[in-house]
Amino acid sequence: GDSVTQMEGPVTLSEEAFLTINCTYTATGYPSLFWYVQYPGEGLQLLLKATKADDKGSNKGFEATYRKETTSFHLEKGSVQVSDSAVYFCALSETDSWGKLQFGAGTQVVVTP
Amino acid sequence: SAVISQKPSRDICQRGTSLTIQCQVDSQVTMMFWYRQQPGQSLTLIATANQGSEATYESGFVIDKFPISRPNLTFSTLTVSNMSPEDSSIYLCSGGQGVPSGELFFGEGSRLTVL
Numbered sequence: 001g002d003s004v005t006q007m008e009g010p011v012t013l014s015e016e017a018f019l020t021i022n023c024t025y026t027a028t029g030y031p032s033l034f035w036y037v038q039y040p041g042e043g044l045q046l047l048l049k050a051t052k053a054d055d056k057g058s059n060k061g062f063e064a065t066y067r068k069e070t071t072s073f074h075l076e077k078g079s080v081q082v083s084d085s086a087v088y089f090c091a092l093s094e095t096d097s098w099g100k101l102q103f104g105a106g107t108q109v110v111v112t113p
Numbered sequence: 114s115a116v117i118s119q120k121p122s123r124d125i126c127q128r129g130t131s132l133t134i135q136c137q138v139d140s141q142v143t144m145m146f147w148y149r150q151q152p153g154q155s156l157t158l159i160a161t162a163n164q165g166s167e168a169t170y171e172s173g174f175v176i177d178k179f180p181i182s183r184p185n186l187t188f189s190t191l192t193v194s195n196m197s198p199e200d201s202s203i204y205l206c207s208g209g210q211g212v213p214s215g216e217l218f219f220g221e222g223s224r225l226t227v228l
Binding site for chain 1: 117146157158209215216
């Protein structure tokens with residue numbers, strides 16, 4: 001079945017550092033890929049998404065590119081802020097399964113001043 | 114966008130009891146789902162809440178254990194029946210319009226601890 005693997009946390013960074021969170025997937029079809037973020041005390045929010053190969057999703061300075069050849073969707077941000085401290089989840093859904101997400105384990109990111 | 118509210122936000126329950134979680138969306142949504150996040154683990158889909166009919170359960174989840182209702186397009190409930198400590202989890206309600214470009218919105222979750 002489908003699965004998502006993302007790097008374990010916690011990831012601790014200083015402010016203005018470069019952030020990368022690796023995410024790879026296995027899927028039988030052509031899934032859509034997502035990054036969700038959960039800030040402390042809040043619910044899950046969609047951060048960005050990509051629906052086909054080579055698409056780049058971007059939001060709030062974060063980017064991720066759908067790489068079919070490497071089955072990856074790594075999340076990057078060039079300069080993190082303390083406010084980016086959160087848990088980040090990589091997820092996928094198959095084309096005919098809207099809303100049915102397969103999540104990775106989540107990566108906690110801690111940004112220090 | 115849609116704002117999803119869940120009640121209770123957290124509860125401590127005794128083994129063998131049942132608890133119903135309510136999910137209210139501030140606008141009509143086509144699709145609603147329930148997810149579970151067990152301690153230290155990722156989110157797992159429990160079921161699709163279908164308006165006016167029986168929910169569709171994922172493998173490993175059954176109606177007797179997790180009965181779900183969805184009487185209209187803005188409200189759903191999930192009951193965790195005959196609870197055991199293994200049911201201690203965060204239960205999340207989600208919803209959206211079900212269109213390819215549409216976003217799936219999540220509630221803040223209901224954290225249940227079973228003693």
